[in-house]
Amino acid sequence: GAGVSQSPRYKVAKRGQDVALRCDPISGHVSLFWYQQALGQGPEFLTYFQNEAQLDKSGLPSDRFFAERPEGSVSTLKIQRTQQEDSAVYLCASSLAVDTEAFFGQGTRLTVV
Amino acid sequence: SQKIEQNSEALNIQEGKTATLTCNYTNYSPAYLQWYRQDPGRGPVFLLLIRENEKEKRKERLKVTFDTTLKQSLFHITASQPADSATYLCARSTGFQKLVFGTGTRLLVSP
Numbered sequence: 547g548a549g550v551s552q553s554p555r556y557k558v559a560k561r562g563q564d565v566a567l568r569c570d571p572i573s574g575h576v577s578l579f580w581y582q583q584a585l586g587q588g589p590e591f592l593t594y595f596q597n598e599a600q601l602d603k604s605g606l607p608s609d610r611f612f613a614e615r616p617e618g619s620v621s622t623l624k625i626q627r628t629q630q631e632d633s634a635v636y637l638c639a640s641s642l643a644v645d646t647e648a649f650f651g652q653g654t655r656l657t658v659v
Numbered sequence: 660s661q662k663i664e665q666n667s668e669a670l671n672i673q674e675g676k677t678a679t680l681t682c683n684y685t686n687y688s689p690a691y692l693q694w695y696r697q698d699p700g701r702g703p704v705f706l707l708l709i710r711e712n713e714k715e716k717r718k719e720r721l722k723v724t725f726d727t728t729l730k731q732s733l734f735h736i737t738a739s740q741p742a743d744s745a746t747y748l749c750a751r752s753t754g755f756q757k758l759v760f761g762t763g764t765r766l767l768v769s770p
């Protein structure tokens with residue numbers, strides 16, 4: 547595709563519900579990143595994939611957060627038993643190689659009520 | 660802790676003037692500093708990267724400086740236009756992985 551695509555664009559979840567956020571990176575991009583952005587803050591790193599390998603998950607805030615990229619293309623960020631503090635915009639970014647510019651998607655705005 | 664700080668107050672300037680945004684870092688020396696633009700409801704868009712051994716980098720109306728003595732990067736937009744109004748994010752990295760962002764500075768350019 548022309549850019550990084552994320553879906554859904556908006557998600558409202560009841561507290562305790564599980565959610566899955568999808569990221570379609572730019573075709574052929576090796577690196578994929580997930581970031582979390584709270585209102586009025588900069589994005590915060592969650593996790594990084596190189597192809598299907600999750601090389602860094604140091605930013606995942608708890609074991610309720612899980613990310614996968616099984617075929618080295620589409621990635622899913624799953625949040626189990628959502629809490630109100632999980633409300634944020636979740637941004638996905640991809641890059642062609644390790645040391646090249648990252649392109650961000652529009653994000654998924656998650657609201658936990 | 661390894662912080663990266665930007666002025667959280669909005670910067671208001673008039674069209675045609677030069678906008679200057681500041682990014683300060685403490686307790687470390689990043690290999691790279693990157694600047695991004697973010698519009699409401701959109702993801703960040705990469706603008707410029709400057710390496711620690713570079714003092715200045717330019718791209719069209721944009722200029723970034725990197726002062727390792729002051730531990731500071733300045734981002735300039737010359738001949739600013741209302742379309743330049745956005746939030747500008749500074750980020751540090753050791754490569755293009757695991758960016759650590761500042762909180763961003765909102766720029767408002769008035770006609």
